[in-house]
Amino acid sequence: MSHWRLLLTRPEGESRALACELASHGHYGSCLPMLVIEPLPPPVRPPGWLQGFAAVVVVSKPAAHLCLRGLEHQLATPGPRWFAVGAATAAVLEQHGLAVSFPRNGDDSEALWQLPSLAAVLAGPKPRVLIVRGQGGREWLGERLAERGAEVEYLELYRRGVPDYPASAVAERLQAERLNGAVVSSGQGLEHLHRLAGAAWPALAALPLFVPSARVAGLAQALGCRHPVNCRGASSAALIAALATQGP
CATH class of the missing domain: 3.40.50.10090 (Rossmann fold)
Incomplete structure (x- = not known):
């Protein structure tokens, strides 16, 4: 069975909790919050x-x-x-x-x-x-x-503040941890990810992007994402169910 290696962009505490839950299902989560509360x-x-x-x-x-x-x-x-x-x-x-x-x-x-x-x-x-x-x-x-x-x-x-990352942070994380997907929980989180990814955005946009709703899926497509996946909810259960329907 193949497992996901996902970029997690929720606020820090939520990303850490999500990473633990993903690990219990055999998936890997890399926390790089795109929202600061x-x-x-x-x-x-x-x-x-x-x-x-x-x-x-x-x-x-x-x-x-x-x-x-x-x-x-x-x-x-x-x-x-x-x-x-x-x-x-x-x-x-x-x-x-x-x-x-x-x-x-x-x-x-x-x-x-x-x-x-x-x-x-x-x-x-x-x-x-x-x-x-x-x-x-x-x-x-x-x-x-x-x-x-x-x-x-x-x-x-x-x-909701924008975190302060080096310009290369997203690109380095994608490459170093061999990530094969990303998760966003809101339209604003997606906007921040698009902004902070910089030159790495085309590579990120080519990966499956797991989003909470049809509205955010539409925003992702408008930004060039090729494979937005609507989880029909922002909960970890909704994400894990969606992961089971997709192959990394």
Whole structure:
């Protein structure tokens, strides 16, 4: 059986965890993060502020961790329905005792949008929905919610920085570790990879690129990737399932 040797581009902690899980399935992961999570100053909100929302949508694991840290005093009383874009984000919130709805068949805004529980929230009169995220992102979801009559607010808890690597870092990693594929978890991670790869981009674009959604697959194709593979989710389980369908 052939095994994958993959360039992992998620933030550092997530890449390390993914590399360990890949190793348990016989695959190799080389961690070269393309996103640096930089927390923003924690929000100061009056007591009861969170209870003014019908729903809170948390879009990523960093957003979940920082939300729990910054708004812990707001979580003790009953309040909004909680939603997460994917299972991994939901797990962070559930560990804090929150009941969370999330899509079982995807890890993106489109899958979340199909949840009957979210539709039920939007059926109320002028519901207020809080989207917890990093700076920018998930505009599609906010637009759809507004179209359905929701009053949308954003709580931005971090920014996604670009790591500082030597110009040759990606090329050296591809060659030295004989990598035969790459993984990105978001459109922004893909953009950073394209920028930082530099002259190595054509070689990288010729390899299979495992992406979380059809949207990111389209971005990859626009940048010249020949073999984007839609994992239909950003979880490690979705990646490992996709690897099993592809030959390195």
